[in-house]
Amino acid sequence: MPHPKADDRLIVALDVPNALAGLDLASRLGDRVGFYKIGLGLLTGGGLALANELKQDLGKRIFLDMKLFDIGATVEAAVRGIAQYDLDFLTVHGDPHVVRAAKEGAAGKDLKILAVTILTSLDRADLDAALIRPGDIPEIVAERAARAFAAGADGVIASPQEAAMIRALPEAAGRLIVTPGVRPAGAALGDQKRVATPARAITDGADHIVVGRPIWQAEDPAAAAEAVLAELAGV
């Protein structure tokens, strides 16, 4: 079922406590939103059943944000199982062996594998604490993105602050850039550290933006989504 009114550049993160709350939010957002992200927080709260319902009954596109990371054989088996569901995007960590295994698992299915570069909630101090090599974050993100693309990733997850740098990579031609860490001007950051506005993310080369709390925690989620969509309509 197509959604002529929805601008699928906006993906709304359904980080609500359970599937019922997810369905309720989706019904409040109605035709305004055509693309939803279901993540780890909903996994034990009926996330896959919700994904199925949103896709089959309401015609929404679904991004399953699992951020898989394991030995290749396990990632491949996990993705083969997930690919039986009718989903659109799936995340894995951007390490080349993980991306290659995920692509094997998704072979023959119309499921795009997106590689996480560096979480948008991290800054350089966090990387130091995790013993990740020295260097500027945008430079490390660009390198991880190039390696993930070389391993076959259909796209990458990065902060909007790195979108322009990734878009300029030759390896990024025809690949997707999806950016969480998006905040309308003045919105609370929460735990996000590398952020930019919806318009900035898109003008810098993102194909899709992911927006969660600024919409689902808003007093009027439909109005909050409309404000983001109005900003996107201007770029």
Ligand SMILES: O=c1ccn([C@@H]2O[C@H](COP(=O)(O)O)[C@@H](O)[C@H]2O)c(=O)[nH]1
């Ligand atoms: O680097 C990443 C990867 C994934 N996410 C996910 O996106 C949403 C963002 O939610 P907000 O409420 O808009 O901050 C959330 O589900 C994360 O798990 C990310 O933020 N950064």
